[in-house]
Amino acid sequence: MSTAVETPGGRRPRIRPARIGLYAVLTALALIAFTPLVWALSSSFKDRSDIFSFPPRLWPDPATLENYSNLLADQPFWRWMLVSTGVALVSMIATVFFCSLAGYGFAKYEFRGKRILFDIMFSSLAIPFAVIVVPLFILVAKLGLAHPLFALIVPWVAPAFGIFMMRQYTEQAIPDELIHAARIDGCSEFRIFWSVVLPLLRPAVGALGVWSFLNAYNTLLWPLVIVSEPEYYTVPLGLQALFGAEGRQYDLVLAGSILAAIPAIVVFILLRKQLVSGLTAGAVKS
Amino acid sequence: MTATDTRPAARPAPPPARRTRARARRQWAPYLFISPFFILFTLFMLVPIGAGIYLSFTDWAGLGTPEFIGTANYTRLFQDESFGASLANTGFYTVCALIVVLPASLMIAQALNARGLKLRDFFRLVYFMPVVLSPIIIALIFGLIFDGEYGLFNAVLEALFGFGGVSWLTDPLWARIVVVVLVLWRWTGFLTIFFLAGLQNIPQELNEAALVDGAGPVRRFFSITIPILHPVTAFIAVTMLVNTAQIFEEPFLLTNGGPGESTLSISMFVYRAAFLRQELGYAAAAGVVMFVIVFALGRLSISAFGVGRNR
Numbered sequence: 001m002s003t004a005v006e007t008p009g010g011r012r013p014r015i016r017p018a019r020i021g022l023y024a025v026l027t028a029l030a031l032i033a034f035t036p037l038v039w040a041l042s043s044s045f046k047d048r049s050d051i052f053s054f055p056p057r058l059w060p061d062p063a064t065l066e067n068y069s070n071l072l073a074d075q076p077f078w079r080w081m082l083v084s085t086g087v088a089l090v091s092m093i094a095t096v097f098f099c100s101l102a103g104y105g106f107a108k109y110e111f112r113g114k115r116i117l118f119d120i121m122f123s124s125l126a127i128p129f130a131v132i133v134v135p136l137f138i139l140v141a142k143l144g145l146a147h148p149l150f151a152l153i154v155p156w157v158a159p160a161f162g163i164f165m166m167r168q169y170t171e172q173a174i175p176d177e178l179i180h181a182a183r184i185d186g187c188s189e190f191r192i193f194w195s196v197v198l199p200l201l202r203p204a205v206g207a208l209g210v211w212s213f214l215n216a217y218n219t220l221l222w223p224l225v226i227v228s229e230p231e232y233y234t235v236p237l238g239l240q241a242l243f244g245a246e247g248r249q250y251d252l253v254l255a256g257s258i259l260a261a262i263p264a265i266v267v268f269i270l271l272r273k274q275l276v277s278g279l280t281a282g283a284v285k286s
Numbered sequence: 287m288t289a290t291d292t293r294p295a296a297r298p299a300p301p302p303a304r305r306t307r308a309r310a311r312r313q314w315a316p317y318l319f320i321s322p323f324f325i326l327f328t329l330f331m332l333v334p335i336g337a338g339i340y341l342s343f344t345d346w347a348g349l350g351t352p353e354f355i356g357t358a359n360y361t362r363l364f365q366d367e368s369f370g371a372s373l374a375n376t377g378f379y380t381v382c383a384l385i386v387v388l389p390a391s392l393m394i395a396q397a398l399n400a401r402g403l404k405l406r407d408f409f410r411l412v413y414f415m416p417v418v419l420s421p422i423i424i425a426l427i428f429g430l431i432f433d434g435e436y437g438l439f440n441a442v443l444e445a446l447f448g449f450g451g452v453s454w455l456t457d458p459l460w461a462r463i464v465v466v467v468l469v470l471w472r473w474t475g476f477l478t479i480f481f482l483a484g485l486q487n488i489p490q491e492l493n494e495a496a497l498v499d500g501a502g503p504v505r506r507f508f509s510i511t512i513p514i515l516h517p518v519t520a521f522i523a524v525t526m527l528v529n530t531a532q533i534f535e536e537p538f539l540l541t542n543g544g545p546g547e548s549t550l551s552i553s554m555f556v557y558r559a560a561f562l563r564q565e566l567g568y569a570a571a572a573g574v575v576m577f578v579i580v581f582a583l584g585r586l587s588i589s590a591f592g593v594g595r596n597r
Contacts, residue, residue: 022400029394030412033475036427037415039438043430052436098322105319109312117320124327125524126584127335128532130556131577134569135337136330137560138348155330158323183308189315218420221534221553225561236422240539243426250430257423268418272411280483 037261044068044254051250067255077256079231080238084217085263087152087234091216094157096209100201102158103166104193108179124160129221137225148232152223156216162208169204169278170197207278210271214264235260335577342571347564359571369572371547372555375462376531379551382466383473383530388523391474395481396511410482413475424472425539429455432464458548461541465549468536477522484518485511520591527587531580552576 038058043051044067045060071077106118140151174197182192198205220236227237239260243253268275342359344352363369394413398406416424431438434453443449454460488510496506512519534553537543543550543558550558552572560569 022397022403026397026405026409030409032471033412033416036424036431036471037419039430040423040427051430052433056436056438056441102320102323105316109316109319111313111316114316117324121320121323121327122588123581123585124331126528126581126588127331128528128553128573128576128580130532130534130553131338131573132331132334133556134560134566134573135334135341138341138566139334139337155326158326160323163320163323183312189311193319214418218418220420220422220539221557225557236420239420239422239426243422243539250426253426254430257420257426261419261423264418264420265415268415269411272414276410276414276479276483280480 040254041258043250044258046251048251051254067251068259071252071255071259075238075242075252075256076230076233077235077238077259080233080235081260083148083232084234084236084260087149088213088217091153091157092209092213094153095159095162095212096205098158099162099166099208100170100198100205101193102163103168104170104174104197106163106167107170108174108176108197121160121163125164133221133225140226148223148227148229151226152216152234156222159212162212165208165279166201166204169201173200173204203274204278206271206274207276210267210275211279213267217264338570338573338577341567342574344567346566348566352567355567359568360575362568363571363575368547368550369555372550372552375537375549376533376551376553378462379466379469379533380527380530383469383526384523386466387470387473387477387526388519390470391477391522392481392515392519394474394478395485396507398478398482399485410475410479413478415475416472417476421472421535422539424468425536428464428468428471428540455541456545458545461545461549465533465537465540468540469530469533472536473526477526480518480522481515484515488514516591520587524584524587524591528580528584531576531583 042058042060045063045065046053047060047062047064047066050057050060102121106114106121136155139145145151145154178196178200179192182196187196218236219234220240223234223237224240227233233241235256239253239256242249242256341352343354343356345355345358346352398409432440432454434440434451434456437454439454440452443452452460454464492510492514493506496510501509532553533551534557537549537551538554538557541549543554553576556569556572556576559565559572
């Protein structure tokens with residue numbers, strides 16, 4: 001990496017104005033990305049009347065935990081959290097399984113109709129949710145499938161984006177010889193997938209897992225439509241209800257948002273490397 | 287990935303009967319593997335689309351039998367100023383996303399790809415962070431910052447330049463722009479990692495050869511970077527196009543479509559018609575129109591860019 005070593009007698013690396021400018025720009029952008037979060041964090045510790053105080057203060061004074069204690073006392077926040085994380089975890093496991101399986105099917109088999117089936121799968125990426133939301137709501141309700149946990153999870157466990165991503169990754173990461181060898185050893189087709197292919201897909205599985213967890217955890221529109229019972233509210237839905245209710249309760253919603261952001265940020269930070277490399281593997285390949 | 291098998295395939299072949307059975311299984315295995323997608327796709331996408339098309343020709347409030355009214359919903363849609371506004375707003379968001387977010391993320395990726403850059407992973411992480419947050423949190427934060435009276439942004443403007451009474455969220459034009467800023471803030475870092483990965487894939491020799499040939503940075507950018515990044519750009523452009531065309535949460539949470547209807551999006555229009563006004567047939571018709579537009583644009587750009595094709 002160090003160019004200074006490669007060019008002996010060449011220019012010594014020194015700090016050039018362009019470099020300083022580059023770091024300045026990158027730091028400014030980092031501040032833009034980060035300040036709103038810091039602002040929200042600080043505001044969540046402010047007294048209700050101080051949230052919109054003028055001039056704005058970064059450091060809450062007096063700092064208070066009242067927003068958090070009020071939220072947790074008055075609202076079933078942990079219940080929302082339980083529903084959200086439960087739904088997100090189950091969705092994640094199912095999504096990873098179905099997408100890897102289908103991605104492997106598309107990547108490593110030749111079969112009649114493969115091209116058209118792949119095209120159909122890929123086109124489904126361009127189907128806007130707004131066209132299905134109304135009839136799907138009616139169907140789910142009429143067929144008696146409206147149990148929130150069913151409706152929140154089952155329709156979305158085989159997203160086309162995930163299948164596409166897993167296909168790309170499988171093509172790159174799994175040598176055909178490995179599959180042939182397993183076949184000669186007498187493994188069944190599913191066995192090959194489960195014990196030979198899937199372990200090698202781990203980086204992409206991690207990325208898809210994080211992606212689908214965050215998707216399910218953060219989504220609002222479908223829960224808003226389908227969940228009417230407060231005991232099955234997800235976190236975004238609960239916060240939305242608070243926020244939409246009388247007088248935008250910024251104090252409570254801020255505290256809730258910060259608590260809700262913690263799992264998302266923790267998952268993201270723990271699995272960031274896998275997420276970045278796995279997500280980009282599919283798209284970058286020419 | 288070092289597990290490449292080098293054994294010669296000179297194993298004793300299994301008896302013929304077993305081999306044909308294995309081959310038969312190999313033939314139906316891929317169908318079985320991709321079937322979960324197609325079952326869910328049929329049940330939860332195709333059937334609803336069909337039902338939506340049927341509903342769009344009816345008048346229905348959710349109770350009793352839908353009443354067939356021909357194309358009345360569609361004629362009404364095209365005369366409905368709210369629908370026109372939502373189309374225009376959504377178009378505005380989408381165009382902005384493509385001409386602002388896309389180049390911005392390419393530029394940032396280019397900066398992050400500078401040789402010997404320190405803290406690259408840190409910057410990438412920070413830029414990526416907004417996209418992992420729930421839109422409701424983002425909308426809330428933006429509500430705090432862009433509040434017309436007490437927002438942080440107005441206070442900063444006031445302190446720096448001595449003016450700051452801009453009603454960001456209650457002025458029709460500014461409200462639209464704040465929605466775009468929100469989209470920009472949320473997505474740019476996410477798209478950057480795709481571009482950065484693409485840039486890191488460009489062989490170093492290519493740039494060095496161009497450098498030897500005397501090509502300047504601008505020339506190298508247009509003759510090497512842009513063509514090589516084509517597949518990434520295409521993927522991102524299509525994703526962004528389809529996502530922004532369905533934008534719902536940002537304007538819904540930030541401004542609830544207001545002031546008036548100046549930030550209303552098509553998805554919000556559908557949601558409002560169906561679930562707040564109980565005009566299910568009318569909502570379905572709006573959904574169908576949106577489907578036709580998004581699907582046509584999506585398909586068009588998929589084939590124009592050749593996304594998803596392998597060679």
